[in-house]
Amino acid sequence: MELNYKAVIEYDGTDFFGFQSQPGGLRTVHGELLNVLCRVFSNEKISISYSGRTDAGVHATGQVINFKSNKSFELSRLKWSLNSLLPDDISVRSLDFAEQDFDARRSARWREYNYYIINDYYQSVFLKKYSILLCRELDIDVMQEACRCFLGSHDFRAFCSLNDANKSKIREILEIEIIKTDDFHQKNMIIFRIRANAFLYNMARIMVGIITEIGSRSRKISDIELGFLDKDVNYSGSMVDAKGLFLSNVGYKVF
Amino acid sequence: MELNYKAVIEYDGTDFFGFQSQPGGLRTVHGELLNVLCRVFSNEKISISYSGRTDAGVHATGQVINFKSNKSFELSRLKWSLNSLLPDDISVRSLDFAEQDFDARRSARWREYNYYIINDYYQSVFLKKYSILLCRELDIDVMQEACRCFLGSHDFRAFCSLNDANKSKIREILEIEIIKTDDFHQKNMIIFRIRANAFLYNMARIMVGIITEIGSRSRKISDIELGFLDKDVNYSGSMVDAKGLFLSNVGYKVF
Numbered sequence: 001m002e003l004n005y006k007a008v009i010e011y012d013g014t015d016f017f018g019f020q021s022q023p024g025g026l027r028t029v030h031g032e033l034l035n036v037l038c039r040v041f042s043n044e045k046i047s048i049s050y051s052g053r054t055d056a057g058v059h060a061t062g063q064v065i066n067f068k069s070n071k072s073f074e075l076s077r078l079k080w081s082l083n084s085l086l087p088d089d090i091s092v093r094s095l096d097f098a099e100q101d102f103d104a105r106r107s108a109r110w111r112e113y114n115y116y117i118i119n120d121y122y123q124s125v126f127l128k129k130y131s132i133l134l135c136r137e138l139d140i141d142v143m144q145e146a147c148r149c150f151l152g153s154h155d156f157r158a159f160c161s162l163n164d165a166n167k168s169k170i171r172e173i174l175e176i177e178i179i180k181t182d183d184f185h186q187k188n189m190i191i192f193r194i195r196a197n198a199f200l201y202n203m204a205r206i207m208v209g210i211i212t213e214i215g216s217r218s219r220k221i222s223d224i225e226l227g228f229l230d231k232d233v234n235y236s237g238s239m240v241d242a243k244g245l246f247l248s249n250v251g252y253k254v255f
Numbered sequence: 256m257e258l259n260y261k262a263v264i265e266y267d268g269t270d271f272f273g274f275q276s277q278p279g280g281l282r283t284v285h286g287e288l289l290n291v292l293c294r295v296f297s298n299e300k301i302s303i304s305y306s307g308r309t310d311a312g313v314h315a316t317g318q319v320i321n322f323k324s325n326k327s328f329e330l331s332r333l334k335w336s337l338n339s340l341l342p343d344d345i346s347v348r349s350l351d352f353a354e355q356d357f358d359a360r361r362s363a364r365w366r367e368y369n370y371y372i373i374n375d376y377y378q379s380v381f382l383k384k385y386s387i388l389l390c391r392e393l394d395i396d397v398m399q400e401a402c403r404c405f406l407g408s409h410d411f412r413a414f415c416s417l418n419d420a421n422k423s424k425i426r427e428i429l430e431i432e433i434i435k436t437d438d439f440h441q442k443n444m445i446i447f448r449i450r451a452n453a454f455l456y457n458m459a460r461i462m463v464g465i466i467t468e469i470g471s472r473s474r475k476i477s478d479i480e481l482g483f484l485d486k487d488v489n490y491s492g493s494m495v496d497a498k499g500l501f502l503s504n505v506g507y508k509v510f
Contacts, residue, residue: 010380010440061381061440080376091380121335125265125346126316130381185265185316 002068005078006098009033012089013059014129014243020053029054029090033065036085040078041069049104051250052111052199057242059130061093062112062249066104102252110174112249113204115192115240117212124186131189132244138190138215140178146214147176149224150194150207158227158235159207160200169231172197178211193248202239210237260333261321261353264288267344268314269384269498275308284309284345288320291340295333296324304359306505307366307454312497314385316348317367317504321359357507365429367450367504368459370495372467375443382441387499393445393470395433401469402431404479405449405462413482413490414462415455424486427452433466448503457494465492 009029017026021034030048037046051064073081079095086092101107116131118124123133150173157169175195182188192208210227213219219237227235264284272281276289285303292301306319328336334350341347356362371386373379378388408427415424430450437443447463465482468474474492482490 012380061379076376083377088383089380091377093377093379121331122338122346122348124316124348125267125344126385128343 002070002100003072004066004068004098004100004102005095006064006066006102006104007079007082007095008093009063009065010061010091010093011059011063012129013054013057015089016056018054018056018058019050019060019063029060029063032087032090036082037067039085040073040081041071044069044071049106051104051108052247054245054247055202055205055242058245058247059243060247063247064104064108064250064252066098066102104250107252108198108250109253110195110197110251111199111247112175112193112195112251113199114246114248115194115204115208116244116246117190117192117208117240118186118188119190120186120188122187127186127189129243130246132241134212134216136216138212139217140180140190140215142217142221143178143211143215146211146221146224147178149221150176154228155231156200156203157231158233159203159210161202161206162233164201164203166200169200171200171203176207195249195251205239205242205245206236208240208244210235212240213237257323257325257355258327259321259323259353259355259357260350261319261357261359262334262337262350263348264318264320265316265346265348266314266318267384268309268312270344271311273309273311273313274305274315274318284315284318287342287345291337292322294340295328295336296326299324299326304361306359306363307502309500309502310457310460310497313500313502314498315502318502319359319363319505319507321353321357359505362507363453363505364508365450365452365506366454366502367430367448367506368454369501369503370447370449370459370463371499371501372445372447372463372495373441373443374445375441377442379441382444384498385501386444387496389467389471391471393467394472395435395445395470397472397476398433398466398470401466401476401479402433404476405431409483410486411455411458412486413488414458414465416457416461417488419456419458421455424455426455426458431462450504450506460494460497460500461491463495463499465490467495468492 019029021030046067048067075095082092118133153172173196179191223235274284276285301322303322330350337347373386373388405428412424428451434446478490
């Protein structure tokens, strides 16, 4: 019987051309995973399904993948082997056997992304690859209000890349919040946590873009409503840099 | 009148051959700082004093430096300029004017280092450059007890590098503690926090080495006492890797 392996994957997106395999041999997370799985599973043809296609430069702490094989391995030994063979910027956080019909993409009920902004004049050396620095003043209350406009089901045609290939642009935002944190190493960190049933191409970064522009008063909250109505990308702000974005969590139905 | 500039510096030590300038043009934190200061201060001869000479691969969140110049700059603008010119792996956290007789090295009352160990089978991608992975079981209670043996003034001849050039090997450990933490991204993190009036060459890493060997029962607590008595390096454990070590804080007398 085929076994269905499910893994939670973590990666530093800095040196990858995104998750999905690319023509021309560009380095991708999918490519590196496939290389290692083919070695461990002795060149068996492995097909990887994954919860979210992250762009070049986007990081993950909770990307979920699954793949099937007739070969049976003890899970903790397999996890150890994979982590020994994977490059330093990818690792397997957890590994389980899933039900036969579990599919990391199709079974996912929601995806959650976190976006990190340092709203200060100083960005810690240790956060430069994982956050963006915004020096201009941001009105958090207005941004919270803007977040609430995104909640629920909407047509996100105005808030995704023109290159998005999905037929339906309707997506449901289940949760969206802004968390302000301060610690010894970094003051004035703002985290956007966005949970949706699914995301269109560049949707999370475009949402964070318009919300921060609303926070610095260069756009109005009404632009969100107008974007939903007119479906015109002119209502969206500038997209924020990939390096601040993390695919943090994926939710599944309980089998 | 000469102004005495005092700065707190942060750096990711991964790509540096330590703090101190080296012959042969190796990349050092001191070298990069000096380059940028000479540019900003128009090739004035700048001499940098610093609180602690960190080894190749050691990081800092709280290295303190000072330098003198007749040129007067507005501090927030100077900090911004320096951070714009410095490479991504060094930055100036804070900048102040200090009293004339303040010297980052001579005026320091204590230095504090943190060492990060992941005591698990899994090390987060985002911590690989900033911690070491130790899979073997560690007895935290025994390690806490070993820590207490180091408290106070001792001759650290057995617990420093043979290359240490200091005449007196007597140093005073003011505080030493082990903190166990757990978070979503990384379970079973152990932080060693060691505060001493000053450290000998490799002393912090050798101390962490013997304490972890005591924690895994490959050495005994009595080896610390014997090391102090016999001053023989055979009583010390293996030195832990530089990448887990951070110079985190330096304390000064109040002027």
